[in-house]
Each structure stands twice: as C-alpha cells, then as structure tokens.
Amino acid sequence: MFAGLEMRTGNHTVGGDPMATKTNFVLKVTDAKLADVQKALKDAGINVLSLMEIHREEAA
Numbered sequence: 001m002f003a004g005l006e007m008r009t010g011n012h013t014v015g016g017d018p019m020a021t022k023t024n025f026v027l028k029v030t031d032a033k034l035a036d037v038q039k040a041l042k043d044a045g046i047n048v049l050s051l052m053e054i055h056r057e058e059a060a
Contacts, residue, residue, distance in 0.1 A: 022049065 029037060038051050 026054070 041048050
C-alpha cells in the first residue's frame with residue numbers, strides 16, 4: 001500500500017506558527033492500515049494533516 005502523507009513541520013508555538021512548513025511524503029508499508037500509520041505518527045509527536053491511500057498491490 002502506498003500512502004500519501006502531508007505533515008506540518010517547523011517550530012510550533014501556542015496559537016500556531018505562521019512560518020511552519022507543510023511537507024508531503026510518500027510511504028510504502030506492508031500489512032498496515034491507514035489508522036495504524038496515523039496513530040504511530042501521532043504517538044511519535046508528528047502532526048499529520050491528511051493521510052490517504054494512493055495505490056494497493058496484492059501480494060504475489
């Protein structure tokens with residue numbers, strides 16, 4: 001499964017950081033669900049703005 005991620009990075013202050021940048025990543029995982037990926041990233045302190053499945057390959 002390919003998942004497209006959009007994450008906000010940069011120094012954050014209370015009330016938000018107007019200079020924070022948004023970064024897009026493509027992630028390829030095996031046997032994981034979107035909710036599991038989002039929870040793992042959140043638990044690591046990563047603010048995920050959106051997460052969507054882009055492509056799914058069936059195991060051969």
